[in-house]
Amino acid sequence: MAQPTKERILDVAESLFAAHGFGATSMRSITNAAGVNLAAINYHFGSKDGLVKAIFARRLAPMNAERLRRLRVLQREYDTIPLNELIGAFISPALELSRDAQGGGARFIRLLGRSYTEPSEPLQDAVRGMYQQVIESFKPAFASALPGLDREELYWRLHFLVGTLAYCMAGSDMMRLIATSRLPDDQEHEQLVQRLTAFLTAGMQAPPSGQSLHAPLRLAAGHAHPSS
Amino acid sequence: MAQPTKERILDVAESLFAAHGFGATSMRSITNAAGVNLAAINYHFGSKDGLVKAIFARRLAPMNAERLRRLRVLQREYDTIPLNELIGAFISPALELSRDAQGGGARFIRLLGRSYTEPSEPLQDAVRGMYQQVIESFKPAFASALPGLDREELYWRLHFLVGTLAYCMAGSDMMRLIATSRLPDDQEHEQLVQRLTAFLTAGMQAPPSGQSLHAPLRLAAGHAHPSS
DNA sequence: GTTATATTCAAACGAACGTATGAATCGTGG
DNA sequence: CCACGATTCATACGTTCGTTTGAATATAAC
Numbered sequence: 001m002a003q004p005t006k007e008r009i010l011d012v013a014e015s016l017f018a019a020h021g022f023g024a025t026s027m028r029s030i031t032n033a034a035g036v037n038l039a040a041i042n043y044h045f046g047s048k049d050g051l052v053k054a055i056f057a058r059r060l061a062p063m064n065a066e067r068l069r070r071l072r073v074l075q076r077e078y079d080t081i082p083l084n085e086l087i088g089a090f091i092s093p094a095l096e097l098s099r100d101a102q103g104g105g106a107r108f109i110r111l112l113g114r115s116y117t118e119p120s121e122p123l124q125d126a127v128r129g130m131y132q133q134v135i136e137s138f139k140p141a142f143a144s145a146l147p148g149l150d151r152e153e154l155y156w157r158l159h160f161l162v163g164t165l166a167y168c169m170a171g172s173d174m175m176r177l178i179a180t181s182r183l184p185d186d187q188e189h190e191q192l193v194q195r196l197t198a199f200l201t202a203g204m205q206a207p208p209s210g211q212s213l214h215a216p217l218r219l220a221a222g223h224a225h226p227s228s
Numbered sequence: 229m230a231q232p233t234k235e236r237i238l239d240v241a242e243s244l245f246a247a248h249g250f251g252a253t254s255m256r257s258i259t260n261a262a263g264v265n266l267a268a269i270n271y272h273f274g275s276k277d278g279l280v281k282a283i284f285a286r287r288l289a290p291m292n293a294e295r296l297r298r299l300r301v302l303q304r305e306y307d308t309i310p311l312n313e314l315i316g317a318f319i320s321p322a323l324e325l326s327r328d329a330q331g332g333g334a335r336f337i338r339l340l341g342r343s344y345t346e347p348s349e350p351l352q353d354a355v356r357g358m359y360q361q362v363i364e365s366f367k368p369a370f371a372s373a374l375p376g377l378d379r380e381e382l383y384w385r386l387h388f389l390v391g392t393l394a395y396c397m398a399g400s401d402m403m404r405l406i407a408t409s410r411l412p413d414d415q416e417h418e419q420l421v422q423r424l425t426a427f428l429t430a431g432m433q434a435p436p437s438g439q440s441l442h443a444p445l446r447l448a449a450g451h452a453h454p455s456s
Numbered sequence: 457g458t459t460a461t462a463t464t465c466a467a468a469c470g471a472a473c474g475t476a477t478g479a480a481t482c483g484t485g486g
Numbered sequence: 487c488c489a490c491g492a493t494t495c496a497t498a499c500g501t502t503c504g505t506t507t508g509a510a511t512a513t514a515a516c
Contacts, residue, residue, distance in 0.1 A: 005493080005494085021251065021346065023249065023251035023252050024251050026472075026473065026474085027473080027474065027475090028472080028473080028474095036494080037493095037494055037495055037496085038474095038475095038495090038496090039475085039476085039477090039494075039495075039496090040493085040494070040495095041474095042474080042475060042476080043492095043493070043494080044493095047474080047475080048474065048475095114346075116395070153423065156420075156423050157423075157427055159396075160392050160395075160396070160423075160424065160427050162395075163391065163392050163394075163395025163396060164388050164391050164392045164395065166391075166395055167344070167388075167390075167391025167392065167394055167395055168387075168388070168391060191437070192384075194437040195381065195384050195385075195388075195437045196388065197437070198434040198435065198436070198437040199384075199385055199388050199431040199432075199434050200431065201434065202430045202431050202432075202433060202434030202435075203427040203428065203430050203431030203434075204427075205430060206426040206427050206429065206430030206431075207426065207430075208426070209419070209422040209423045209425070209426040233463080233464085254502075254503065254504085255503080255504060255505090256502085256503080256504090264464085265463095265464055265465055265466080266465090266466090266504095266505095267464075267465075267466090267505085267506080267507090268463085268464070268465095269504090269505095270504080270505060270506080271462095271463075271464080272463095275504080275505080276504065276505095
């Protein structure tokens, strides 16, 4: 027994939840895969819900702390934080965790992506609570980086941003339908961060939807001409 | 009994699946809510999976047909379809269905959004099969509208696009955390389409991720100046 | 009106679920 | 060595699940 029972349960459960979903993973399948007794989950975590909360607490707290740490660094460095830096501070901790295959971060990130749309109550509550704080911290910085947007439009775009990130993290098999990779994992990760950042930065900088969609971008970094 | 049993089961099941998820909705809760006998599901649909497939078949076929119809119209109208029109043809049928609250389309769209990340096998298979065909049809048009992107970058962006749409459709409560609405439903819908289209159009037009994020847009509809 | 077909019904099946229990085992300090 | 708290164990409980069954009822054709 290399790992203590408690850690082993957390790892295995994280893996199975990510692979088969929350409700479809039984406690028996977890304890069997972990090679521990069925009652161990209730002994160490009280209940299945307790196990879920423990899984999220173990990973989310450091990830969000890293987000806020990067935000503070940027706030010290810039008067108005460039948009792409801001987006990077928000999405990188998640995507970096997803690169940590060996430490199990990748497993968790897929689970986290799923949790955004999974209707399980205890799961939603736990995740939402942890996100609220981070989003509130990032809101003012986004508002400064995108002065051309009114509050409502900005919030919707943050919604789109979170959605795109969540979908990426879910790593749905839909993805493999569209893009097939042939690069080593770390290069592929770096490429994904760049692609996603480029996509999101441009999307956030889009002209307010009241204007014509062909109107030039006049926000943040880009200058462009109207099309023909 | 206003509706025949079969239709009533479809409507109620669609609603409950959207509200509580697939695995968490039991056949007994469905038949109780529909006021029909427990055995009715197995009689009319063979199994719970059969019911799920019937739900998706009823809605997805018309929606994808509408997508392809709009694509054909644009192909007749344009030599190279403008990006925003293309995106509109892809996302509008989904969002319009989501506007159809009375017909139950809205319920289904939330279920569809969830299905992208739900790991249930029969569900994934059904949805993926129906999406493949539509994406293959749209791919060449997107490639023409975005000539500056190589194949791989394009496919990733289509992935981001689908992801953002899926997340919007899932209508996660996370959304209500960010943006609160105070408009009538139809106006809100129109606004959402415009906001989402603006966001996605700009994102798709982002400079290839190899370039600087501050570089001007030089794709598709835009002529751009080098930035400072 | 009788027959054939389609649908609905109450009841039960075996399996799997999350949880609880009490005895057995382990690890360690006195 | 022993005693005591922490942990693991086999086992069982009560529920709920999806599915099946065979009888009862509705519907329609001749």
